[in-house]
Amino acid sequence: MRCKQFITVSLAGVVLAASLAGCGGTAAPASSVAASSEAASSVVASSAVAETALPDGVYTADFETDSSMFHTSEACNGKGTLTVENGVMTFHVSLASKKIVNLYPGLAADAEANKTAWLIPTVDTVTYADGSTEEVYGYDIPVEALDTDFQLALLGTKGKWYDHTVSVRNAEPKTEQTAETPADGNYTAAVVLEGGSGRATVESPAALTVADGKMTATIVWSSPNYDYMIVDGEKYLPTNTEGNSTFEIPVAALGTPLAVTADTVAMSKPHEIEYTLTFTLE
Numbered sequence: 001m002r003c004k005q006f007i008t009v010s011l012a013g014v015v016l017a018a019s020l021a022g023c024g025g026t027a028a029p030a031s032s033v034a035a036s037s038e039a040a041s042s043v044v045a046s047s048a049v050a051e052t053a054l055p056d057g058v059y060t061a062d063f064e065t066d067s068s069m070f071h072t073s074e075a076c077n078g079k080g081t082l083t084v085e086n087g088v089m090t091f092h093v094s095l096a097s098k099k100i101v102n103l104y105p106g107l108a109a110d111a112e113a114n115k116t117a118w119l120i121p122t123v124d125t126v127t128y129a130d131g132s133t134e135e136v137y138g139y140d141i142p143v144e145a146l147d148t149d150f151q152l153a154l155l156g157t158k159g160k161w162y163d164h165t166v167s168v169r170n171a172e173p174k175t176e177q178t179a180e181t182p183a184d185g186n187y188t189a190a191v192v193l194e195g196g197s198g199r200a201t202v203e204s205p206a207a208l209t210v211a212d213g214k215m216t217a218t219i220v221w222s223s224p225n226y227d228y229m230i231v232d233g234e235k236y237l238p239t240n241t242e243g244n245s246t247f248e249i250p251v252a253a254l255g256t257p258l259a260v261t262a263d264t265v266a267m268s269k270p271h272e273i274e275y276t277l278t279f280t281l282e
Helices: 030-052 108-116
Strands: 057-065 079-085 088-094 100-104 120-126 131-144 153-156 165-173 186-196 206-209 214-220 225-232 234-236 245-250 258-264 271-281
Touching: 057 088, 079 165, 100 108, 100 131, 108 153, 120 186, 131 206, 131 271, 165 214, 186 214, 206 271, 225 245
Parallel strands: none
Antiparallel strands: 057 079, 057 165, 079 088, 088 131, 100 153, 120 131, 186 206, 186 271, 206 214, 214 245, 225 234, 225 258, 258 271
């Protein structure tokens, strides 16, 4: 089965802990002991984070939860995409449906008082082994430490928050699905769009043409309001004047997220939005 991302992450070991022990004839004051204990905990926590930090890059990792009702899409085989940028880890996961409408990094009891911290869903298209596709909700989840349980509350369609314990584990470096460009010819490729608000989509599969060893994809947006795209610093204009915005853009590699910028005029002012597109031959 194929999911929109298969990025894997190699994990450095976690520092278990450091214990502080003292010997002496007199007991330290309670306030001093408490302060020392707090300082020790802070040092241990900082060390653990430092030891589990990964180099900046894109990885795949397992998403584990405490409930069979809260899991990745079947197409993703329990995995998601871990991105590390400037030492900050963010895990993107495609869930099984659109029934989880928000996530909150913390306890359910605190969610309503912290609406600005709610995680907003993206609309992800996943591809199953039989070639069928489905739109599901995905989330970008902040991760402080790998292989460590943390609280993640979810909001269901009935408006109730539920507590869950989750973890991001078994991170490994990303592996390319394929490094080869297919022979010259015409193909169709499944397209996975990530980024933006989640409201926009692109048609999948898309037409993929290979000429002189170079790949070009035809991207058809779900809106007629995109007036240009930027790929590798080059601006591309629509190939049509009616209907949903259509572009022909170069594809550097299959199975690898391609960073693109698309400018939309649907808002009061033109607005450039960053996305990634991942192509997989069907």
